[in-house]
Amino acid sequence: MEPVWLQQERESARKAHAGLQWPNFRYGLTMRMDYSDLPPELVEACVSQQTTQQTTIECADESVIIMPLKEAIEKHSKLVEPYLFKIMAMPNKFAEFHRAFWSSGTFVYIPAQVELESPIVIRKSLAGSNINHTLIVADDASAATIIEIADGQQNGPLFVSNATEIIAKANSSIRFISTQNYPQNIFHFDYKNAEIDQDAQVHWHDCCLGSAFTHSTIHSLLNGIGSESTIKNMFLGSNQQRFDIGAQIVHGASHTHGNIETKGILMDSAKNMYRGLIRIERDAPNSKGYQKEDVLMLSPETEANSIPQLEIENNDVKCSHAATTTHVDKERLFYLMARGISETTARKLFVRGFIEPFIQQLGSPVTAFIEDHIEQRLV
Amino acid sequence: MGEDKMDGSVQQVQTIEIDRERIDHKNEPRFTKTTGEGITEDVVRAISAEKNEPEWMLQKRLKAFELFNKTPIPTWGPDLSKLNLNKIVYYAKPDAKENATSWEELPADIRRTFERLGIPEAERNALAGTGTQYESSVVYHKLKEEWGKKGVIFENCDVALQKHPELFKKYFMTNCVPISDHKFAMLHGAVWSGGTFIYIPPGVKVTAPLQAYFRMNAPGLGQFEHTLIIADKGAEVNYVEGCSIPLYDSTNLHAGCVEIYVHEGARVRYNSVENWSKRTYNLNTKRAIVEKNGTIEWINGNNGSQITMLYPCSILKGEGAKSDFLGIAFASAGQHQDTGAKVIHLASHTTSTTRSKSISKENGITTFRGLLKVAKDAHHCKANIQCDALMLNEESKSDTIPCMEIKNSSADIAHEATVGKIGAEQLFYLMSRGLSAEQAMQMIVSGFIEPIVKELPLEYAVELNKLIQLEMEGSVG
Numbered sequence: 001m002e003p004v005w006l007q008q009e010r011e012s013a014r015k016a017h018a019g020l021q022w023p024n025f026r027y028g029l030t031m032r033m034d035y036s037d038l039p040p041e042l043v044e045a046c047v048s049q050q051t052t053q054q055t056t057i058e059c060a061d062e063s064v065i066i067m068p069l070k071e072a073i074e075k076h077s078k079l080v081e082p083y084l085f086k087i088m089a090m091p092n093k094f095a096e097f098h099r100a101f102w103s104s105g106t107f108v109y110i111p112a113q114v115e116l117e118s119p120i121v122i123r124k125s126l127a128g129s130n131i132n133h134t135l136i137v138a139d140d141a142s143a144a145t146i147i148e149i150a151d152g153q154q155n156g157p158l159f160v161s162n163a164t165e166i167i168a169k170a171n172s173s174i175r176f177i178s179t180q181n182y183p184q185n186i187f188h189f190d191y192k193n194a195e196i197d198q199d200a201q202v203h204w205h206d207c208c209l210g211s212a213f214t215h216s217t218i219h220s221l222l223n224g225i226g227s228e229s230t231i232k233n234m235f236l237g238s239n240q241q242r243f244d245i246g247a248q249i250v251h252g253a254s255h256t257h258g259n260i261e262t263k264g265i266l267m268d269s270a271k272n273m274y275r276g277l278i279r280i281e282r283d284a285p286n287s288k289g290y291q292k293e294d295v296l297m298l299s300p301e302t303e304a305n306s307i308p309q310l311e312i313e314n315n316d317v318k319c320s321h322a323a324t325t326t327h328v329d330k331e332r333l334f335y336l337m338a339r340g341i342s343e344t345t346a347r348k349l350f351v352r353g354f355i356e357p358f359i360q361q362l363g364s365p366v367t368a369f370i371e372d373h374i375e376q377r378l379v
Numbered sequence: 380m381g382e383d384k385m386d387g388s389v390q391q392v393q394t395i396e397i398d399r400e401r402i403d404h405k406n407e408p409r410f411t412k413t414t415g416e417g418i419t420e421d422v423v424r425a426i427s428a429e430k431n432e433p434e435w436m437l438q439k440r441l442k443a444f445e446l447f448n449k450t451p452i453p454t455w456g457p458d459l460s461k462l463n464l465n466k467i468v469y470y471a472k473p474d475a476k477e478n479a480t481s482w483e484e485l486p487a488d489i490r491r492t493f494e495r496l497g498i499p500e501a502e503r504n505a506l507a508g509t510g511t512q513y514e515s516s517v518v519y520h521k522l523k524e525e526w527g528k529k530g531v532i533f534e535n536c537d538v539a540l541q542k543h544p545e546l547f548k549k550y551f552m553t554n555c556v557p558i559s560d561h562k563f564a565m566l567h568g569a570v571w572s573g574g575t576f577i578y579i580p581p582g583v584k585v586t587a588p589l590q591a592y593f594r595m596n597a598p599g600l601g602q603f604e605h606t607l608i609i610a611d612k613g614a615e616v617n618y619v620e621g622c623s624i625p626l627y628d629s630t631n632l633h634a635g636c637v638e639i640y641v642h643e644g645a646r647v648r649y650n651s652v653e654n655w656s657k658r659t660y661n662l663n664t665k666r667a668i669v670e671k672n673g674t675i676e677w678i679n680g681n682n683g684s685q686i687t688m689l690y691p692c693s694i695l696k697g698e699g700a701k702s703d704f705l706g707i708a709f710a711s712a713g714q715h716q717d718t719g720a721k722v723i724h725l726a727s728h729t730t731s732t733t734r735s736k737s738i739s740k741e742n743g744i745t746t747f748r749g750l751l752k753v754a755k756d757a758h759h760c761k762a763n764i765q766c767d768a769l770m771l772n773e774e775s776k777s778d779t780i781p782c783m784e785i786k787n788s789s790a791d792i793a794h795e796a797t798v799g800k801i802g803a804e805q806l807f808y809l810m811s812r813g814l815s816a817e818q819a820m821q822m823i824v825s826g827f828i829e830p831i832v833k834e835l836p837l838e839y840a841v842e843l844n845k846l847i848q849l850e851m852e853g854s855v856g
Contacts, residue, residue, distance in 0.1 A: 028750065028782030266788075285773070297788030308794065310779040315770030315800040325785050325792035 005081055006073060013085075013100035020093040025215070025244055025273070031305045033244040033273045035213045038187045042129075043097065043159045051128025052104040053152075058121040063114050064144075069105035069133055079109050083137055083167050087195045089219055094189045098131055098161045105133035108146065110172070112139040119145035119177075119363075126152025126160065126182060134164040138172035138200075145175040147366060151210070156185030160211075166194040166202055170224060173201045177366055181373070182210035184239060190216040198224030198253075205362055206233040207370055208243055209377075217246035217275075222256035222284075230259040234358050237270025237302075238377060247291075248277040251284040251317075258288070263358045264295040265351060266302035267377075274306040278321065282313045291321035296354050298328060298347070348378050402654065404495060405625045406488040408597035409474040410514070416599065417465045420444060423569050426470045430537050430572075433544065443558040443568030450562045456748070457686045457715045462660050467601040467632045469570045473514045478535050480521045489513055496623065498592050506619075507587035508533040512604055513594050515572040526585060532578035533589055536605045539576030546578060550607055555638040555694075556666050563634040563662040567603050571636065574604035579614035579645075588650075590619040593635075595655075598627035606637040610645035610673075617648045621842070623683070626656040633659055633684075639667035641675050643697065648676040650835060652843055655683040657713060663689045671697030671726075678834050679706040680843050681716050690748060692721035695729035695757075702731040707831045709847060710743030710775075719748040719780075724790075727758040735766040736828055739775035740851075749781040753790045760787065764794040769827050771801065771820075821851050 002010075022040065025033040059066050065076060073080050085099050106122055124132065136146065150162070160182065168174050174194075182188055188211035194202040204218050220229035231247040249258035264272050278289035295304040308321045328350045336346035351374065359370050412429060414422045423444045427437040452459050475486050482490055482499050493499060493511055502509040508522035510533070517535035526533070532543065540547050552558050558568035575591045595602050610616055624631055633655055641647050647667065655661050661684040667675040677691045693702035708716035716739075722731040737745035747766045768777040779796045801823050809819035824847060825832075832840045 028780075028784070030750070030752070031782060031784050282773075295785075297785070297790075300788050302788050304783075304785040306783045308779075308781060308796075310777070310796060310798055312768070312770065312777045312798045315773055315775050318799055320795070320797040321779070322796070323781075323783065323792070323794040325783070325790055327788045327790070 003073065003077065009085060010100050013096045016091055017093060017096035017100055020091060020096065023093055027273060027275060027305070027307055031273060033215070033242060035187065035215070035242070038159065038213060042157060042187070046129045046131060046159050047101050049128070050103045050130050053130050053132055054125040054127060055106065056123045057106070060118045061114065061116050063111050064116070064120070065107070065109035066120065067107055069107045069135060072107035076107070076109070079137060080107060080135065083165065084135055085165070087165055087167070087193045087221065088163060088191055089193065089217070094161065094215070095163070095191050098133070098163050098189070098191065102131040102133045104130065105135070108134070108136040110138045110142040110144050113141050115143040116145065119147050121147045121149070124148065124150045126154045126158070126186070128154060129158045129160065131161045136164070136166045136174065138166070138168045138174050140169045141171040143173040145177065148176070148178040150179065151181040152183065154183065156183060157187065157212070158185070159187050161189045163191040164193070168194060168196045168200040168202050170198045170200055175203045175205070177205040177362055179207040179366060179369065180210055180214070184210060184212050184241060186211040188214045190214065192216070192218040194220045194229065196220060196222050196224060196227040196229055199226040200224060201228045203230045204232065208233070208235040208245065209373060212240065213242045215244045217248065219248045220250070220258065222249065222251045222258060223253055225253045226255045227253065228257040230261070232261045232358060232361060234263045234355065235272060236265045236374065236377060237272060238267040239269065241270045243272040245272065246275040248279070249289065251280040251287045251289060253283065254285050254287065256284055256287045258290070260291040261358070262293040263355055264304070265298065265355065266295065266304060267298045269299070269301040271303040272305065274308070276306070276308040276321065277311065278319060279311040280314050280317050280319060285314050285316035287314070287317045289317065289319040293323040294354070295325045296327065296351065297325060298351070344379070348375070351378055402623050403625045404492065406492060406596050410471045411474050412470070412472040413468060414470040416468055418469050418570065422469055426570055426572060429472070432540065435548065436540065439552070439558060440569050443565045446559055447562065447565035447569055450565060452562055456688055457717045459660070459686065462630065462632070466599060466630065468597070468599050469601050469603070470572055471514045471597060471600055472516050473518065475513065475516070475518045477516050477518060478520045478538060479518060482519065485518055489518060492594060492596070493519070493592065496592065496594070501590065505587060506590050507585055508589040510535060510575050510591040511594065512573045512591070512602070514597060514600060515602065517573045529583050530580040531583060531585060532576065534576045536574040536576045536607060537572070543576070543578070546609070547576070550609060550638065550640060551605070552636070552638070555640065555668050556636055556664055560664065564636060564664050567605070567634045567636045567664070570601070571603045571605045574635070575606045577608045577616065577618065579610045579616050581612040581614060584615040585617065588617040588619045590621070593620070593622040595624040595631055595633070599629040599631065601632040601634065604635050606635065608639045608647060610641050610647045612642045613644045614642070615646045618650065620649070620651040621654070623654045624656045624659060627658055629658065631656065631659040633661045633663060635663050637665040639675060641667055641669040641673035643671045644673060646674040648678070650678040652680040652835070653683060657683060657685050659684045661687040661689065665689065665691040666694065667692070668694045668696055669700040669702065672699040673697060674701045674703070676703040677705065677720070678831070679704070679718070680831070681708040681718050682843070682847070685714060687716045687718055690719045690721050690750070692723070693731065694723045694725060695731065696725050698726045698728050700726060700729045704733040705831050705834055706735040707828050708737040708745050710737070710739045710745045712741040712743060715744040715746070717746040717748060721750040722752070722762060724753045724757045724760040724762065727756070728760070729757060730761045731763070733764040734830065736831055737766070737777065738769045738771065738824060738827070739777050740771040742774040742776070744776040744778070746778040746780065751781070751792065752784045753787050753792070755786040757787050758789045760790045762790070762792050766796045767827070768798040769800065769824070770798065817851070821848060824851060
């Protein structure tokens with residue numbers, strides 16, 4: 001039996017979900033991410049047919065509380081209740097669905113002053129349709145790197161919803177590195193949220209590699225003076241893959257820094273939609289925001305859409321953004337091939353050059369994993 | 380050396396006289412015909428009958444009106460809920476002869492208005508042709524004889540409909556801006572009046588600019604002038620448009636429509652400096668279709684209006700077509716400038732550059748809303764978008780919303796945007812050289828918009844500088 005507060009939480013989410021229309025993922029005046037191949041029944045089926053993801057956790061430090069979310073609700077209710085679902089952006093049909101019907105997840109609590117030397121590694125493997133929730137609470141002046149590796153062999157089509165909430169208290173510092181490599185018949189919805197207190201930092205590194213359709217939004221709220229967040233993400237699409245990727249940083253306090261850097265590689269008929277947002281609120285003077293998106297289109301059938309948006313309500317700020325779309329042009333290929341390199345290798349080198357700066361920031365073991373992955377995917 | 384330069388600039392800043400009277404002077408409105416407030420089918424019929432239009436135009440107007448009635452007011456942009464379309468006067472014919480070809484034929488007060496705005500003088504000195512619209516009617520329209528001989532047509536749109544029905548029927552609100560385009564294009568289609576029709580025959584290069592000035596004088600009036608420019612193969616034309624209205628307590632509405640056809644190898648430059656009053660809703664449509672190797676250049680200044688919604692659009696339809704957009708928007712207290720540019724690359728080897736500068740002051744809001752689209756079959760396109768926003772006060776607001784839709788992998792696209800304020804160091808530097816804070820600020824703003832201003836014809840550059848200076852007055856302290 002779940003505690004009353006959680007039952008109420010689920011009930012209110014159920015109602016909100018029922019009252020909302022299915023989104024059409026239309027952006028701007030003419031852009032649209034097509035997910036019509038996801039039948040609503042497949043989503044609704046998730047209510048009764050969830051299979052918990054196989055989860056293994058590596059954590060060297062014993063002062064950290066890390067356990068399945070349901071267990072944490074029983075054992076550490078006081079640590080979970082104040083934070084669970086408090087920072088997810090609502091209303092949103094899919095996020096409300098997630099809040100109402102989640103069935104498994106992980107809770108991580110890093111006590112005050114604890115600085116982890118080695119990263120916490122969470123490995124999740126799909127075993128069926130699932131709604132999985134991760135809640136991370138970093139207490140005052142704690143520091144940790146958390147790596148989340150999600151994959152699976154399951155045959156689809158399946159609906160999978162993941163969400164991560166990070167509460168970063170004053171002076172804490174969290175690096176969250178995630179990779180998702182589901183089979184290309186999974187419909188993946190992913191919401192990552194962070195609320196960042198005074199002088200705290202949250203750095204996201206996210207790699208979207210798998211799934212048929214990904215709708216993902218990473219959202220950082222800089223709530224405390226001097227807080228900082230970076231969102232560095234990449235996506236690699238082949239075949240018919242579609243990525244609807246959002247990266248948003250909201251500056252709600254003064255002296256805050258935000259940085260968004262997105263790299264995308266599209267092959268075959270893959271498509272992407274990038275929604276970037278830097279929002280600097282009136283109460284956030286002396287803030288700095290930067291946003292950059294680069295997409296490399298490797299095949300004529302690919303499609304790259306983007307809306308890198310700025311909303312600035314305070315003039316005492318520095319803010320800029322940039323976006324580029326490029327391709328491997330013939331001269332550059334020719335240059336390499338003239339030096340005896342085969343066309344395939346030349347293309348790979350070009351892609352490596354494009355993505356390398358991003359990959360190197362991930363650190364081991366993720367850097368090696370992504371390098372190998374890209375090597376295999378590029379033919 | 381640096382100091383010499385600066386002295387020059389200071390003098391320039393100081394010698395630009397600030398003369399609000401020029402714009403805000405009101406004449407007593409005298410109409411010979413008006414449809415009164417509000418819009419009904421009868422109003423649409425009355426406008427058409429008044430102009431003695433052919434049946435097809437009446438039917439087109441009625442169709443547009445029907446669509447207008449069915450379509451809700453758009454809600455994706457600025458707040459239009461305070462715009463009461465029933466309080467607008469949709470047609471008002473001033474008490475003046477239409478299409479005069481000599482300024483003496485105009486009533487004295489109207490003539491003085493245009494003299495104050497410097498139009499007859501500009502015509503004498505620099506222009507190939509001039510048209511001026513007052514309320515709903517074109518009161519003066521003249522093309523210099525030499526251009527008429529070369530086959531250039533420069534007419535009031537109402538006259539062009541009568542004189543060149545075939546051209547008109549082919550191009551008027553058909554492929555470029557169809558009457559079904561959006562709510563205010565529908566309204567325009569229903570009640571349009573006046574404006575300019577330009578046809579440049581193949582190979583003719585009009586070396587001096589053609590100019591139109593649109594003046595609203597009466598409170599509560601709407602102006603719906605139509606501009607139709609056709610540059611035939613290899614032709615060139617430079618068109619300049621200005622507009623203004625004195626400030627009233629009631630709301631004015633401007634829903635103009637500009638359609639430009641740039642045929643193969645032709646080049647059209649469209650300059651516009653808009654200075655409607657701060658109680659005007661400027662909901663305007665401008666679009667160009669550019670054929671093979673043609674070039675469209677937009678230079679767009681938005682200074683006035685309470686709310687502006689204007690996104691000049693270039694449709695690059697032929698191979699090698701090119702679009703060049705320069706825009707500047709200034710929003711001070713109570714204003715929302717929602718502007719931008721749309722470029723649609725439909726053909727291969729098309730290129731576009733978009734540069735936008737915006738300044739927001741006090742609680743003014745500037746929004747850059749852009750669209751860049753590269754179609755699937757358009758190979759090797761290049762596009763560059765750059766927008767910079769300057770925010771002068773703490774309450775200012777600036778949004779940047781560029782949408783990019785790239786369906787061809789051989790495209791090279793780059794987009795950049797910056798938002799910032801005037802740095803304390805910059806101000807200090809100038810003030811330590813003896814400038815007042817206000818002068819220093821003006822100079823920095825002038826520097827910020829310089830790349831745009833220098834592209835404008837001289838008198839408009841001066842005008843824009845003056846306008847910005849007016850706006851900057853009292854921005855310090």
